[in-house]
Structures are given as structure tokens and as C-alpha cells.
Amino acid sequence: MNVGIVGYGAYLPKHRIKVEEIARVWGADAPSYKKGLGLREKSVPALDQDVITMSVEAARNALARSGGVDPREIGALYIGSESHPYAVKPSGTIVSEAIGATPAIHVADFEFACKAGSEGMFVAHGLVKAGLIKYGIGIGADTSQGAPGDALEYSAAAGAAAFLFGSDNLLARIEHTFSYTSDTPDFWRREYMHYPQHAGRYTGEPAYFKHTIGATEGVLERSGMKPSDFQFAVFHQPNGKFPMRVGKMLGFSHEQMEAGWLSPTLGNTYSGASPIGLSAILDVAKPGDKILMCSYGSGSGSDSFVFTVTERITEVQGLAPKTRYMLEHEPIYLAYGEYAKFRRKIRKAE
Amino acid sequence: MSSARAWREYPQRYRYEAAVCDQCAKWFFPPRLVCDACGCREFTTKAMRRTGKVLTYTVIRVPPAPFKDQAPYVVAIVQMDDGPRLNVQVTDFVDGQLKIGLPVSLEFRKIYEEGEAGIINYGYKAVPV
Ligand SMILES: [Zn+2]
Numbered sequence: 005m006n007v008g009i010v011g012y013g014a015y016l017p018k019h020r021i022k023v024e025e026i027a028r029v030w031g032a033d034a035p036s037y038k039k040g041l042g043l044r045e046k047s048v049p050a051l052d053q054d055v056i057t058m059s060v061e062a063a064r065n066a067l068a069r070s071g072g073v074d075p076r077e078i079g080a081l082y083i084g085s086e087s088h089p090y091a092v093k094p095s096g097t098i099v100s101e102a103i104g105a106t107p108a109i110h111v112a113d114f115e116f117a118c119k120a121g122s123e124g125m126f127v128a129h130g131l132v133k134a135g136l137i138k139y140g141i142g143i144g145a146d147t148s149q150g151a152p153g154d155a156l157e158y159s160a161a162a163g164a165a166a167f168l169f170g171s172d173n174l175l176a177r178i179e180h181t182f183s184y185t186s187d188t189p190d191f192w193r194r195e196y197m198h199y200p201q202h203a204g205r206y207t208g209e210p211a212y213f214k215h216t217i218g219a220t221e222g223v224l225e226r227s228g229m230k231p232s233d234f235q236f237a238v239f240h241q242p243n244g245k246f247p248m249r250v251g252k253m254l255g256f257s258h259e260q261m262e263a264g265w266l267s268p269t270l271g272n273t274y275s276g277a278s279p280i281g282l283s284a285i286l287d288v289a290k291p292g293d294k295i296l297m298c299s300y301g302s303g304s305g306s307d308s309f310v311f312t313v314t315e316r317i318t319e320v321q322g323l324a325p326k327t328r329y330m331l332e333h334e335p336i337y338l339a340y341g342e343y344a345k346f347r348r349k350i351r352k353a354e
Numbered sequence: 355m356s357s358a359r360a361w362r363e364y365p366q367r368y369r370y371e372a373a374v375c376d377q378c379a380k381w382f383f384p385p386r387l388v389c390d391a392c393g394c395r396e397f398t399t400k401a402m403r404r405t406g407k408v409l410t411y412t413v414i415r416v417p418p419a420p421f422k423d424q425a426p427y428v429v430a431i432v433q434m435d436d437g438p439r440l441n442v443q444v445t446d447f448v449d450g451q452l453k454i455g456l457p458v459s460l461e462f463r464k465i466y467e468e469g470e471a472g473i474i475n476y477g478y479k480a481v482p483v
Contacts, residue, residue: 018446018481051423052445052463056476060462089474098476102368102462104401334448345423 011168013065042244046271058164065324079137084120119301121275146274151199161271165279184218191302219306231255238264238281240300373397383438406434
């Protein structure tokens with residue numbers, strides 16, 4: 005049985021803040037941050053946006069491209085995020101209710117730093133493949149925060165992408181998957197702590213690069229494919245530089261990675277990052293194209309997928325807003341003060 | 355508004371479910387029991403299309419307590435493409451964009467939070483298309 009993507013959709017908030025504006029407040033050197041991180045600006049959620057609101061919009065866009073799937077036939081919905089609005093009360097119940105998929109549905113919220121979104125995709129498609137459900141949705145969404153003045157503040161951004169999996173009417177088949185995991189303490193946040201901590205330089209070599217390379221080489225070996233067999237590749241995007249560097253280490257070219265490389269103007273959308281990149285690739289892909297996607301989550305692990313795009317892709321690309329359009333169309337730029345209010349960094353009277 | 359009332363209104367707040375008169379096809383949002391056009395009492399539930407146009411709007415500068423952080427904000431009457439008129443908050447517009455006739459679409463947003471520890475209430479707001 006072929007299993008794959010029946011519908012896909014993304015959602016990006018309209019607000020942005022530029023690296024210069026953050027650097028101005030903290031007395032940091034904007035050009036060196038821009039160069040060092042490969043970032044120019046990042047998305048910011050408004051006060052009325054969170055993982056749930058963005059997931060609903062991304063899921064609606066996925067359904068709009070599904071060719072009329074009845075939401076009541078969706079048997080599972082998984083949202084991966086490290087910024088679920090509630091500590092206790094699932095995001096997925098609200099999203100399932102909003103898309104009309106309740107009550108006959110299995111719902112769970114996943115957490116695994118930035119890899120939680122691809123986990124949702126992995127499990128949802130696996131249940132379809134096992135024949136337990138007809139359709140399943142995997143969503144990656146985050147509204148992550150970095151501590152004020154910390155390097156993470158320049159990159160932590162917001163966005164969501166949703167993928168509806170099924171076994172007929174596919175727009176992309178899943179050919180192979182592979183996961184690569186180890187206990188690596190590169191980044192964490194303890195209960196009740198507002199901001200995460202990270203082990204500085206440690207986040208590079210033994211963490212992001214080792215796991216991304218491990219999962220990508222694993223899926224290439226399983227599929228018997230080599231980098232030049234792919235039209236597109238997308239990797240997790242903690243900043244503008246890492247995904248291009250790891251891709252080149254693996255043998256992918258700038259051209260193969262360009263369509264899914266959003267972080268220079270989007271920032272790091274955490275659980276949303278490689279899934280949103282995949283949505284931008286599907287927006288421009290052609291029938292027969294091969295796509296490699298590899299996520300990364302601190303702690304640490306990577307999930308990789310090999311997709312083959314089908315003939316149906318051209319019918320659905322225009323049925324919901326395209327990801328690059330949402331990234332580039334009339335962004336609203338914020339000053340640091342408004343941004344601090346939006347991100348609730350200002351302590352108010354009780 | 356209580357969480358219980360918000361919960362009963364999920365079909366409208368989350369999915370824009372309207373009542374469509376079986377006799378004259380007029381749309382009602384929120385649903386009602388008797389059609390004011392033909393007196394019919396039979397309706398079919400349908401999800402309203404999310405698109406419409408701003409009929410008129412006003413800026414709220416001194417809002418009720420739960421909406422304090424959002425001030426100033428815009429509330430509009432939106433003529434939905436399926437017929438109903440909604441009283442709805444408008445957001446995400448750029449300077450000079452908001453005007454009568456502006457095409458908008460409904461997005462899922464937080465409406466208000468019952469304090470730092472309370473329930474979060476979700477619903478729709480209008481944004482420029
Ligand atoms: Zn009637």
C-alpha cells in the first residue's frame with residue numbers, strides 16, 4: 005500500500021522583527037549577528053496567536069488541498085510543539101474540534117524540542133500504513149522564545165505546517181523513513197522555567213550535525229539513493245547557516261536546498277521548521293520530483309523522509325495560500341517595545 | 355462570558371456553522387429557530403464560507419478589562435459572502451489598509467484569556483485577505 009501526503013498547508017504570522025532592532029536594544033553588533041546566524045528578520049506571533057491558532061489555520065489549509073476529505077474520517081491528529089499553550093490540556097483537542105474531526109479521533113500532543121512536528125508526521129503516516137486509520141494529521145507548530153538579549157532571541161520565531169496522510173489520492177508518496185536518536189544534552193528547559201538553556205557551542209557538532217547526518221545517511225542507505233537523485237532537500241533550520249552547511253557536508257547543492265530554506269527571513273520556527281520548509285517545496289514541486297526532509301530536535305534526534313511527488317500536486321498547489329507568499333506578502337514590522345508586549349516580556353501589575 | 359457558554363457556542367465560534375432555511379435558503383448565523391423571511395422552522399446546518407467584506411467599523415480605545423492589552427482595536431460589521439452579518443474584531447491590517455469594503459476572511463484566534471492561570475477562549479477574528 006502506498007501511503008503519503010493527501011493535503012498540506014502552512015501558516016505564518018504577519019508580524020516580523022529585524023535583527024537590527026533586537027541588536028539596537030541590547031547594544032549588540034547587528035552585522036556580526038546577521039553574518040554569524042545567517043538571519044535578517046524573524047516572524048513574531050501576535051498577542052492573539054499561539055500554537056493552537058496557527059495549527060488550526062495550517063490544518064484548514066491542508067484540508068483545502070485534500071480534494072474534499074471529510075474531516076470526520078481523520079482518525080488521528082498529532083501536534084508537535086515545545087510551546088503548547090497549556091501545561092495540562094492538549095492543544096490537539098481544540099484543533100480537532102475546530103476542523104470538525106471530533107469525536108472519533110485519537111489525539112496527542114508531542115514534545116521533542118524542534119523535532120516534535122516530524123514525530124507527529126512519522127506516527128500519523130505510520131498508523132495509516134498499519135491500516136488502523138484512514139487519514140491522520142501531523143502538525144509541527146511553535147511560538148518559541150529566547151531569553152532577552154540571548155543569541156536565541158534573534159532566531160526564535162513562530163509558524164506551523166500540517167500534513168494530512170492517507171493511502172489514496174496522494175500528492176506525494178512516502179518512500180522511506182529513518183530516525184536517529186541519542187541522549188545529547190545540548191538544549192533544555194525545565195518545568196516552570198520561561199526560557200530554555202543551551203550548552204553554547206555544544207549545540208553544533210555533536211548535536212545538530214551528528215544527528216542530521218546520521219538520519220540522512222540512514223535514509224539514503226535504506227532507499228539506495230544518493231543526493232543527486234533529489235530535486236529538493238530540506239533540513240532543520242535553527243538559523244540561516246546550519247541547514248546549508250549540513251546539506252553541503254552531505255553532498256546537496258544550494259539549488260536543491262533553496263526552495264525550502266526559509267530561515268533567513270522567517271527565523272527558527274522550532275517544531276515547524278523543516279515541515280514549513282517542506283510545504284514551501286511542495287508549493288513549487290513537479291510530478292516525479294524526489295524530496296528529502298530531515299528534522300532535528302535537541303536532546304537529541306532526527307527524523308528523515310523520502311517523498312516522491314505525484315501528478316496530483318499541480319491541482320492542489322493553488323488551493324491554499326503558498327508558504328513563500330505568507331512569508332513575503334505585506335509583513336508588519338515591529339519595534340522592540342511592541343515585540344516585547346507581543347511576547348509578554350513586560351512585567352505588569354497584577 | 356462563561357467558559358460553559360463559550361463551549362456551547364463551539365460550532366459557531368470554531369466552525370462557522372450556520373442554519374440555512376430549507377424553504378427559502380436564507381443563512382442565519384448564529385442559527386435561529388424560525389426563519390424571519392418565510393416563517394419556516396426547518397433548517398440545515400452548513401459551514402459558512404470564511405470570506406466577506408467590511409460594512410462599517412469603529413476603533414475601541416477604552417475596552418472592557420479582558421481586552422485591555424489589545425487596545426486600541428477595531429470592531430467591524432462584516433457582510434459575509436453567504437449572507438449573514440457579523441460583529442467581529444479586525445486585526446493584522448497595515449496602516450491605511452482598513453476601509454469600508456475591505457475583503458476579509460475569518461481566522462482562528464485567541465479572543466481572551468481568563469487571567470494568567472484560567473482558560474483560554476478561542477474564536478474568530480477578521481483579517482484582510
Ligand atoms: Zn426561510
